[in-house]
Amino acid sequence: MLTVKENVLLPVSLGRMPKAEAEERFRRIAAELELLDLAARYPSELSGGQRQRTSAARALIREPSIVFADEPTGALDSKSASSLLGLMERLNRVQGVTFLMATHDPAVSSYCSRVVFLRDGAIYSEVYKGERSRQAFFKEILNVQAVLGGDHVDTL
Amino acid sequence: MWTRFDWIVRSMRANASSYVFYGFALACSAALYFIFAFLQNEAPAESAAVGGFRSAEVFQAAGILTVLIGGAFVFRANRLFLKRRSREIGLYQLAGLSRLEVARLLLAEQALLGAAALLMGTCAGALASRFFWLLLLKLIDAGREVPLSFSGTAALQTIGVFAGLIVLALVQIGIGILRSPLPRFEAVARSLPAKETEGRAALAGLASAALIAAGYSLADRIARPQGLAILPIVLGAALAGTYLLLRVAIGGLLAYIRSRQNGHLSIAQSLSLAPIMHRMKSTANSLTWITILSALMLTLLALASSLYYSAETESRAMMPDDFVFENMPHQAQAFEARLEQKALVFTHRSVPALRVRGAGDTPQNAGSLLLPAESLVYAGEEAAAWHISGADPGGALPDLPGPGEAFAYRGLERQPLREGRDAGRVWNPLHPGMDTEERAGRGETGLSGGGLRIARSLDRYAVNYSVRGRQFVVRAAGVQELRMQCRNSALCEEVRLDLYRIADPNRRAAASEAYADDGARPGMHPYFVFFYRESLHKFGLLLFIAAFLGFVFLVSTGSLLYLRQMAEADAEKPDYAVLRRLGIDEREMMAGAVRKQLFVFAVPLAIGLLHSIFAVRAASALALSNLFVPAAAALLLYTLTYLSFAALSVRGYRRMIRETAERDMV
Numbered sequence: 001m002l003t004v005k006e007n008v009l010l011p012v013s014l015g016r017m018p019k020a021e022a023e024e025r026f027r028r029i030a031a032e033l034e035l036l037d038l039a040a041r042y043p044s045e046l047s048g049g050q051r052q053r054t055s056a057a058r059a060l061i062r063e064p065s066i067v068f069a070d071e072p073t074g075a076l077d078s079k080s081a082s083s084l085l086g087l088m089e090r091l092n093r094v095q096g097v098t099f100l101m102a103t104h105d106p107a108v109s110s111y112c113s114r115v116v117f118l119r120d121g122a123i124y125s126e127v128y129k130g131e132r133s134r135q136a137f138f139k140e141i142l143n144v145q146a147v148l149g150g151d152h153v154d155t156l
Numbered sequence: 157m158w159t160r161f162d163w164i165v166r167s168m169r170a171n172a173s174s175y176v177f178y179g180f181a182l183a184c185s186a187a188l189y190f191i192f193a194f195l196q197n198e199a200p201a202e203s204a205a206v207g208g209f210r211s212a213e214v215f216q217a218a219g220i221l222t223v224l225i226g227g228a229f230v231f232r233a234n235r236l237f238l239k240r241r242s243r244e245i246g247l248y249q250l251a252g253l254s255r256l257e258v259a260r261l262l263l264a265e266q267a268l269l270g271a272a273a274l275l276m277g278t279c280a281g282a283l284a285s286r287f288f289w290l291l292l293l294k295l296i297d298a299g300r301e302v303p304l305s306f307s308g309t310a311a312l313q314t315i316g317v318f319a320g321l322i323v324l325a326l327v328q329i330g331i332g333i334l335r336s337p338l339p340r341f342e343a344v345a346r347s348l349p350a351k352e353t354e355g356r357a358a359l360a361g362l363a364s365a366a367l368i369a370a371g372y373s374l375a376d377r378i379a380r381p382q383g384l385a386i387l388p389i390v391l392g393a394a395l396a397g398t399y400l401l402l403r404v405a406i407g408g409l410l411a412y413i414r415s416r417q418n419g420h421l422s423i424a425q426s427l428s429l430a431p432i433m434h435r436m437k438s439t440a441n442s443l444t445w446i447t448i449l450s451a452l453m454l455t456l457l458a459l460a461s462s463l464y465y466s467a468e469t470e471s472r473a474m475m476p477d478d479f480v481f482e483n484m485p486h487q488a489q490a491f492e493a494r495l496e497q498k499a500l501v502f503t504h505r506s507v508p509a510l511r512v513r514g515a516g517d518t519p520q521n522a523g524s525l526l527l528p529a530e531s532l533v534y535a536g537e538e539a540a541a542w543h544i545s546g547a548d549p550g551g552a553l554p555d556l557p558g559p560g561e562a563f564a565y566r567g568l569e570r571q572p573l574r575e576g577r578d579a580g581r582v583w584n585p586l587h588p589g590m591d592t593e594e595r596a597g598r599g600e601t602g603l604s605g606g607g608l609r610i611a612r613s614l615d616r617y618a619v620n621y622s623v624r625g626r627q628f629v630v631r632a633a634g635v636q637e638l639r640m641q642c643r644n645s646a647l648c649e650e651v652r653l654d655l656y657r658i659a660d661p662n663r664r665a666a667a668s669e670a671y672a673d674d675g676a677r678p679g680m681h682p683y684f685v686f687f688y689r690e691s692l693h694k695f696g697l698l699l700f701i702a703a704f705l706g707f708v709f710l711v712s713t714g715s716l717l718y719l720r721q722m723a724e725a726d727a728e729k730p731d732y733a734v735l736r737r738l739g740i741d742e743r744e745m746m747a748g749a750v751r752k753q754l755f756v757f758a759v760p761l762a763i764g765l766l767h768s769i770f771a772v773r774a775a776s777a778l779a780l781s782n783l784f785v786p787a788a789a790a791l792l793l794y795t796l797t798y799l800s801f802a803a804l805s806v807r808g809y810r811r812m813i814r815e816t817a818e819r820d821m822v
Contacts, residue, residue, distance in 0.1 A: 001430040001731065005419035011738045013422045022420060039419065058738070 004046070005030075005039040008057045015062070022061075029057045032087045034080070048075040056084055060091065069101035073108055085111045106145060110138035117144055124148060164265050167244075178233050179269050181712065183277035185226030186318045188708070190281025191288050192219035192701075194310035218701055221452070223317055225709055228445050230325050232716065235438075236723070238332040245333055259333040263326050270322035278314055285310070357408020360400045367397030368767075375774035391448065398447050398763060403440035406759070407433065423740055427748025431728060432755055442720070443760045446713045450760070451767030453706045454790050458768075459775045460702035461786035464695040471688040473616035477505075478664060478684040479671055480620045481654040488654035494670040501659040502667070507531045510635050511625050511649040512642065525625030525651065527618055528632035529556045529563075557631060561611040565618040565627040608634065619653060622681045710794060714801035721756060721805040725749075725812045733816045742813055749809035757802035765791055 002010065005026065012022045030036045033053045043051060052075045059067055072088075073081035089111055091097040101112075109115045111134065116126040125144055129137045168175055196215035241262075248258045285307070371393035374386055410433050417425065432439065463470070481488040495502055508531070513523035533556070557563050608630060618627045642648040658667045668685045735745060772787040 001434045001728075002421070002426055003419065006421050006426060006430070009419050009421070010423070010426060010735070013420065013426075014738075014740060014744075019420055023418075026419070 001042070003040050003042055004035055004050075004054050007043075007054055008035070008061055011058060011062050025061055025063075026057075029060055029087075033057050033084060049077060049080050052076055053080060053084065060087070060097075063091075063095060064097065066098040066100065069099060071103055072101055073103070073105065081108070106138060106141045109141055110134050115141055117148060119148060163261060164268065167261070168265055168269070175269055178237070179273040179276075181229055181233070182226065182270065182273035182318075183280065184708070185222055185229070186274055186277025186314055187281035187284060188705070189219050189222045189226070189317065190278055190310055190314040191285045192216070192222060193313045194281070194285040194307045195288060197307055197309045197313075218705065221456075221705065223321070225449060225712075226318075227321055227324075228449065229712065229716070230321060231328065232442055232445075234325055234328050234332070236720075238329065255334055259330050262333060263330055266326055266329055267322070270318075270325065274315060274318050274322065277318070278311055281314060282307075282311065354408060354412055357405055357412070360404030360408065364397040364400035364405055367393045367400065371397060372770040372774075375770055394451075394767060395444060395448055398767075399440060399444040401763070402443050402447075402759070403436060407436045407440070410436075423735070423744045424748040424751050427731075427735075427745060428751035428755060431724065432752060435724070439756070442716070443756075443763075446717070447760045447764045447767060449709065450713060450764040450794065451771050453709045454764070454768040454787070454794055455771040455775050456702045457706040457790040458772045458787035460695070460699040461790065462776075464692070464699040465786060467692045467695050468688060471684065471691055475620040475622075475682075475684045475687055476617060477620055477655040478502075478658050478667065479656040480623060480681040480683075482623055482679065482681060483650075483652050484679065485652060485654065488656075491656070491671060495656070495658075495667060498666060498670060500663055500667050500670075503657045503659070505531055505653075505655040507619070507653040507655060508635075509619075509651040509653055510639055511651050512638065513647050513649075523625050525619075525623060525627050526562075526635050526638060527627060527629050527653075528635045529629045530632045532618060532629065557611050557629060559631055559633065560608060561630075562608040562634075563618075563629040564610050564613045565629065566613055566615055619655060620681060620684075623651070623653065706790070710797045714797055717757060717760075717798075718801045718805050718808070721753065722808050725805075725809050729812060729816060732813055736816050742810075742817070745813050746806075746810060749813070750806055753802050753806050753809070757798050757805075761795060761798050764794070768794075 008026055008030065009022060012025075027036070030039065033056060035050075035053055035057055038046065038050060038054075041050075043054075046054065052072070056069075056072060059069075067088075073084060076084065085108060088097075088099050092099060092113075099112075101108075103109055110129075113129045114126065115129075117124045125148075127137075127140055127144060132140075192215045196212050196219060245258055245262070248261070249255065253261075371390045374390045374393065377386055410429060414421070414425075414429055414433065421429065479491065481491070492502075492504065507527060509528065510526045511523055512526060608628070618629050639648065639650075656667075658664045664685045668683055671683050732745060768787070768791060
């Protein structure tokens with residue numbers, strides 16, 4: 001029942017953030033997630049991906065020190081997914097925000113600095129990105145997953 | 157293999173709770189209607205006249221009101237019903253049933269339910285009407301035996317009217333199903349808040365103010381003769397004005413407030429403003445009806461309680477004297493002797509009055525009754541009894557009319573708005589049809605001059621209403637002059653009145669025994685105690701009906717609002733869960749929920765109160781006494797009832813919010 005902008009700004013109203021700063025943050029995040037044109041829309045006017053981007057923006061607007069994300073790119077197309085992941089990576093690098101996410105997608109997990117593989121509820125293995133490139137890290141994740149046997153693997 | 161009937165029964169069982177509620181309400185209104193229809197058909201003719209209307213008409217009006225309330229309820233409940241079951245309707249279609257088959261299934265369900273409710277309602281009404289019938293008889297005329305039979309007319313009327321209502325409901329549901337879109341499985345409501353531009357909202361605000369003001373000013377005319385004809389116009393104006401106000405003007409105002417926030421809504425705003433705007437259309441619909449109907453109910457209640465509590469004052473206005481003998485000096489003497497025997501203190505006035513049939517008088521009316529003022533005046537302690545009624549609330553003695561003047565006592569003909577117009581007119585009892593202002597212009601007053609100047613027009617009686625003739629109080633010399641003028645003609649008739657008043661109000665009943673001792677004879681006038689008791693009973697019954705109806709209505713609208721709020725709370729649950737995850741605590745969420753309840757209950761309350769104040773003002777023209785106290789009491793009751801329902805729904809919201817917290821912890 002709230003517009004995209006109202007939704008994103010909802011957590012802000014809790015604190016005592018000045019309106020101008022809140023507005024500024026909204027512009028930045030909304031531009032990043034391509035939500036600016038949708039600011040006045042209601043949830044029923046949004047696609048699944050647009051809704052997910054809205055909730056991501058809502059989670060990020062207060063610049064928390066840690067974010068828990070469950071399949072954050074689940075409903076997103078590859079372009080929106082990479083822009084969301086890019087934003088998360090930047091926030092992590094520049095502002096030191098920690099992201100902890102669960103995903104089935106090796107490409108998504110390649111954005112992380114540490115990946116923990118789960119199998120049937122137990123930790124199976126883990127890999128660190130270190131100084132490698134994302135492509136190299138992605139390959140290693142795929143390798144581990146191949147050994148794991150595919151289906152029932154969660155990476156963390 | 158399931159038969160269709162199995163399906164119907166199964167589905168009814170699944171929806172039992174809402175069906176029970178719906179069926180019960182339908183049965184209740186059918187029962188209520190039956191009672192009113194029964195009383196309307198069977199009410200003895202003598203129980204007539206409640207504030208100028210016959211009792212049958214009063215009961216008929218109450219019956220119509222019941223059907224209106226019942227109809228509005230059925231209509232609203234069906235809308236809710238269709239919305240709630242749209243998913244189920246979709247599922248049936250997915251399972252391969254055609255829309256027509258689905259419609260047939262649900263219509264059969266509804267028809268079954270309606271028939272059962274109607275049957276139950278009629279039976280309950282038949283039983284309850286027995287009770288009401290006995291009550292009515294007891295109150296109106298205890299002594300008379302009237303056989304009670306099951307009223308076939310009332311039953312047929314009830315079944316006919318409510319069957320019509322049910323058929324309309326079936327048509328509504330049928331159309332709803334055939335038009336329903338394919339199944340929607342998203343929890344999110346598809347509707348969007350209405351987008352009102354500020355200009356449109358301002359325009360609508362003005363239009364609604366104009367409509368409501370027009371309704372208010374027209375309402376004053378309802379109390380005038382033939383005024384009932386404009387009742388639909390007044391109701392229509394009030395309805396349209398209220399709807400515009402709620403739907404467009406308030407909607408526009410909310411939209412303006414929201415757009416000013418530019419996205420920066422507080423938690424409380426996002427939990428009150430946003431959902432209210434989201435449902436403005438349906439909210440406005442139901443609030444409009446609730447507002448208008450509660451204003452009507454309140455007015456009825458205020459009027460009934462005023463009539464009841466002013467029964468003594470009104471009776472006094474009708475019957476200033478406890479006992480009247482007309483041309484029965486011997487009976488009067490005998491009565492006086494009996495009073496003395498019982499050691500009752502009383503005053504006696506012997507009034508030589510004159511009844512005049514003027515040239516313009518028709519055989520139907522009794523002509524004019526001219527009463528010599530001097531013999532009606534009470535002095536000293538006796539004076540206290542004189543002006544009890546509303547005409548001179550200060551209790552001041554009426555001064556005598558001057559020579560050539562008359563005081564017109566219009567009594568039941570009371571037309572408060574005409575009081576000013578009558579005063580100053582010139583009137584000749586011999587030519588009552590020719591009272592022309594021209595004569596007054598020429599300054600010809602006094603009977604020899606052409607007529608008496610009406611110095612005052614009072615909405616009460618000078619002597620008991622049962623004495624025939626329009627009552628005028630004139631100086632004794634004036635009466636004498638007229639007596640001379642029409643001597644030996646058939647136009648005038650001497651009327652000797654013996655008027656008695658009992659000093660101690662508590663001993664009036666004892667005096668009445670002395671009056672009735674003589675047995676009933678033709679020409680005997682009714683006496684005050686009898687009349688007062690009768691009207692007390694009559695208005696007591698009316699008050700009972702109004703209070704009963706009003707209470708049922710208040711509780712049903714209050715609970716309708718409450719049920720609506722609970723349904724909305726259910727729909728908003730996911731939103732609250734999201735807020736909970738964002739770290740918003742219960743206190744902050746409750747602030748929003750409370751604001752929303754305040755809006756939903758306070759807006760109809762405020763507008764309803766405003767409507768009622770004007771409606772009561774218009775209705776007070778029908779009653780002699782002041783409506784302020786009963787109206788204030790009724791309004792207070794209304795406010796308290798709504799506030800308690802608001803408190804209930806706030807409690808419901810709190811429970812829902814706590815539930816979301818518990819669910820999250822699991």
